[in-house]
Amino acid sequence: MGQDKRKSGFLLLLLFLVVLVIGINAGEVATVWEKAVSICLACIGIG
Amino acid sequence: MWSLRRWIQSAATVLSNPYVLFPFTRNLYQGKLKSVCAPGLNCYSCPAATGACPIGALQTIFANVRPSFKAGNFHIGLYVLGLLGITGSLVGRMPCAWLCPFGFLQELIHKIPSRKIEIPHWMIYIKYGFLALFVILLPLIVVDGFGYGTTWFCKYVCPAGTLEAGIPILILQPQLRELAGWLYVNKIAILALFLVLMVFIRRPFCRIVCPLGAIYSLFNKVSVFRMVHHPDKCVMCKECYNGCPMGVKFYEGANQLDCIRCLKCMQESCKFYAISYEIAGLPVQEKEGRKKAITADQV
Ligand code: SF4
Ligand code: SF4
Ligand code: SF4
Numbered sequence: 001m002g003q004d005k006r007k008s009g010f011l012l013l014l015l016f017l018v019v020l021v022i023g024i025n026a027g028e029v030a031t032v033w034e035k036a037v038s039i040c041l042a043c044i045g046i047g
Numbered sequence: 048m049w050s051l052r053r054w055i056q057s058a059a060t061v062l063s064n065p066y067v068l069f070p071f072t073r074n075l076y077q078g079k080l081k082s083v084c085a086p087g088l089n090c091y092s093c094p095a096a097t098g099a100c101p102i103g104a105l106q107t108i109f110a111n112v113r114p115s116f117k118a119g120n121f122h123i124g125l126y127v128l129g130l131l132g133i134t135g136s137l138v139g140r141m142p143c144a145w146l147c148p149f150g151f152l153q154e155l156i157h158k159i160p161s162r163k164i165e166i167p168h169w170m171i172y173i174k175y176g177f178l179a180l181f182v183i184l185l186p187l188i189v190v191d192g193f194g195y196g197t198t199w200f201c202k203y204v205c206p207a208g209t210l211e212a213g214i215p216i217l218i219l220q221p222q223l224r225e226l227a228g229w230l231y232v233n234k235i236a237i238l239a240l241f242l243v244l245m246v247f248i249r250r251p252f253c254r255i256v257c258p259l260g261a262i263y264s265l266f267n268k269v270s271v272f273r274m275v276h277h278p279d280k281c282v283m284c285k286e287c288y289n290g291c292p293m294g295v296k297f298y299e300g301a302n303q304l305d306c307i308r309c310l311k312c313m314q315e316s317c318k319f320y321a322i323s324y325e326i327a328g329l330p331v332q333e334k335e336g337r338k339k340a341i342t343a344d345q346v
Contacts, residue, residue: 005269005273005328006327006328008269009136009137009269009270009271009272009273009327010136010271010327012132012135012136012266012269012270013132013133013136013137013271015132015136016128016129016131016132016133016135016136017129017133018129019125019128019129019132020125020126020129020130020132020133021129022125022129023124023125023126023127023128023129024126024129026120026121026122026125026126027120027122028108028122028124028125028126028127029082029126030082031107031108031111031115031120031122032081032082032084032099032104032107032108032126032127033079033081033082033099035091035099035103035104035107036075036081036082036091036098036099036100036103036104037075037076037077037081038075039074039075039092039212039216039220040091040092040103040198040201040208040212041226042197042198042201042202042208043090043091043092043103043198043201043202043205043208043212043213044092044208044209044212044213044216044217044223044231045202045208045209045213045227045230045231045233045234045235046223046226046227046228046230046231047202047226047230
């Protein structure tokens with residue numbers, strides 16, 4: 001149990017590192033940037 | 048005297064919003080840093096923000112899934128989920144205590160002297176509903192004729208967006224004021240409600256609504272950093288609960304969903320060394336003697 005728990009954080013870390021790399025390779029960084037640099041009308045409550 | 052955590056919270060708030068040129072440009076920062084998500088809830092439409100909001104970014108990607116597939120891009124949010132997952136796997140909900148500007152604001156407002164109220168425990172589960180519905184399902188499912196959805200949480204709920212972006216942007220760009228209608232009134236009303244609740248309730252938005260806190264909370268039990276409870280030393284004085292900014296009853300178990308790893312219970316509240324933490328299973332114990340030693344029979 002203790003040993004499993006010790007490993008679980010690192011296994012998840014590895015998994016999400018892979019997820020991150022796939023997302024970066026798919027070009028999602030640019031999508032996030034595009035959205036973040038223009039005023040979001042939904043966020044400010046007018047659209 | 049401010050604790051180390053207060054200083055770090057202040058620094059994180061400034062570092063999440065360091066774009067001081069906005070009064071002159073009257074617009075958002077548009078540099079490359081905007082492609083990286085901030086660890087806390089910090090609106091990317093805040094004129095001073097230099098990072099992206101992970102919850103806003105996720106909703107946008109979900110709302111645009113169909114057009115993205117049609118264009119052959121297949122963007123499904125893996126970049127943002129990867130960032131959140133890496134943070135969660137390492138420290139669970141710790142960014143809420145140390146790095147989130149909106150969490151910090153709630154703690155400061157809660158310092159206003161008043162009668163304090165506790166919420167029923169079941170209310171902490173509402174935030175998973177906001178995450179599932181407003182961040183994931185509604186943006187994915189409700190789409191227009193071209194297949195575009197909308198960012199439901201930003202549009203109908205998020206008081207952080209109203210405070211950090213809605214109010215300042217309408218001050219900076221007067222031409223947008225004409226567009227403010229019932230959506231704006233709704234968002235201002237939600238913000239006002241939470242500002243009042245913050246006085247009486249410990250971190251009401253974090254505990255009841257925040258989808259980002261909900262995501263991080265799922266990692267609390269399995270992250271590399273974990274809190275530890277020592278029942279053999281615990282005398283059930285409940286001081287951990289009294290001092291906890293999230294109203295967590297630590298004596299009922301470590302690493303509960305709402306524990307944000309602020310360490311206050313360990314460093315300040317518990318006088319019996321019944322709370323410690325571990326990193327990758329390696330125990331880190333508070334040095335005995337740092338706190339005024341009290342023995343169980345003195346309680
Ligand atoms: S409105 Fe809220 S959820 Fe949306 S981008 Fe702004 S802070 Fe994030
Ligand atoms: S729960 Fe949300 S608003 Fe609260 S500190 Fe965490 S990320 Fe910030
Ligand atoms: S249980 Fe302790 S570490 Fe967790 S939020 Fe409460 S005071 Fe902070």
